Amino acid sequence: MGINRYIDHTLLKPEATQKQIEKLIQEAIDYNFMSVMVNPYWVVYASERLKDNDVKVATVIGFPLGANTTGIKVLEAQQAIKDGAQEIDMVQNIGELKAGHLDKVTADITAVVRLAHAQDVLVKVIIETALLTEDEITTASKLVAQAGADFVKTSTGFATRGASLNDIKLMYNAVGDTISIKASGGIHSLKDAEAMINMGAARLGTSSSVAIVTGK
Incomplete structure (x- = not known):
């Protein structure tokens, strides 16, 4: 598989304009990236532009803090899927994870996973490794x-750092081949991308996608 098909071509900046979203979509078409990753507001626009293309539309839920109520995350996911999202990247409840309230974390994820999977939509869960200890990452x-998600993902890109190779190692040791791993944040070059893949990442979230595939 070419490096391009590992990439979720990402633009999640709050100040992103339609012109910038259009550029993102056109680049995804030109380089045949796996998906465009946009904020929920842009899902309808991206879905319309990509309806005759195999580039998927992905969006974020409970982003970037993960501190929304479960009900709101479910409603947000429901709307995103109605609008055309084919993949959902949700943020776990980070505070509850750190507090050790694991049943609440699992229930939060499971509610979104059940909704999405009932409509054949893939779910990635952002655990925000920058804010966790190694034991918490595991x-x-x-x-x-355990909650049935398809991917565990490192980062929102809005914390103190993005993915590290150690994050991927810890995540892979925890889940093996039972689910996939997405590395996101701080991936700026082909060398970075290949290192993450070699460590076990099956998907990459980056805004440096064109530079990665062209070397420019």
């Missing part, structure tokens, strides 16, 4: 797998 990854 625990969170296992919970994501």
Whole structure:
């Protein structure tokens, strides 16, 4: 598989304009990236533009803090799917994970997973590794797998750092091949991308997608 098909071509900045979203979509078409990752507001626009293309439309739920109520996350996911989202990247309840309230974390994820899977929509769960200890990364990854999600994902890109190779190693050791891993944040070059894939990542979230595939 070419490196391009690992990439969720991402633009989640709050100040993103339609012109910038259109550029993102056109680049995804030109380079045949796996998906465009946009905020929920842009899902309808992206879905219309990509209706005759195999580039998927992905969006974020409970983003970037993960502190929405479960009910709101479910409603947000429901609307996104109605609007055309084919993949959902939700943020776990980070505070509850750190507090050790694991049943609440699992229930939060499971509610979104059940809704999405009933409509054949893939779910990735962002655990925000920058805010977790190594033990918490391991625990969170296992919970994501137990909740039935398709991917465990490192980062929102809005915390103190993005993905690290150690994050991927810890996540892979926790889940093995039971679910997939997405590395996101801080991936700026082909060298970065290949290192993440070699460590176990099956998907990459980056805004440097064109530079990665062209070397420019």
